[in-house]
Amino acid sequence: MTNTILLHPTYFPSISHYVAMAQAEEIVFEVNDNFQKQTNRNRMYIHSANGMQLLNIPIKHTKEGVNQRFKDVEIEYAFGWQKQHFKSLEAAYRTSPYFEYFEDDIRPVFEKHHKYMLDLNLEIHEIITACLGVTWKTSQTEEYLKEVPEGIMDLRSLANGKKDENQFETYVQVFDDKNGFLNNLSILDLLFNEGRNAVNYLKNQQIR
Template structure:
């Protein structure tokens, strides 16, 4: 394999994730599917801006597994109406943004159609976001879990929400900026809803 990178798959990834993905989009890009599902990561979390500051959206996952589960097999817990809550949060945060209505019909189905596996939900979202960004990326999904040599940059343990990132995105107008100040490196939907087709120029 030629040079490239292997990426984790997140829920509504942040701007830094897409900046990094853009850097490698001409190389071999792999999306990890078979890792043991790691807890407390962006794989089921996203951070948006709301009137009171940052808001973390978390996709609930099934608990009680007796052994470590592959990401591809990690089930979403639909006991609570989390999709409804997430969509209401997105509406409350971005209904007044310049491009929410432009993308509304693209994202809304993800919060009404039932999903059972987190990986399936996230990979479909990733494709929709890449299309919205007009950022074509040809990627392959891993068929086995492996350690890679120097020719493949491994980002699977990067983009940790618990660790401060040095990445700073280019400033752009945000709905609640006057109230809570500019928020850096939020979920890509914050950038999309505020800047629309120009989003890619901000990372």
């Protein structure tokens, strides 16, 4: 049976997303679902000096009660979130071992103006896999998969960070002497602290 997983593309996804991807033979991205608030589709968590910090991308909202497909969700640029997010990453990771090594790869995300959140998330996936030095087979759904075909593992729930209870081995984090180890943050936390050794780490973890 092929080890194929079904995932939502999210904003600099959690480590659990990448543990699943590093151990899969094929990754299918769900791109035909309705947008759901309070998920990692437009948010990530990083380790700041004050502990866990949420970075959230504002979106343009439709009329209340109207379902909107995620592929149609537009990013709101009126609040200067790009500058704020990059400054937060600098403050959190400037002293990490690999921030400067990957800075030029990551920075364009905060300079381009993608119209749609989905397009941004898909480009982020390409950037992160390039930083990790890996090539993974990916495809996209052609319609919303309410029932997942046999042979595909449905991991779309990982996009809901509050329900993701995966626990992973500790690694050195910039502020762990102050805050202790913070589990399952954005992949950026692992990348900036571990560099390309992150790939070995991902392959050695387990998803519930």
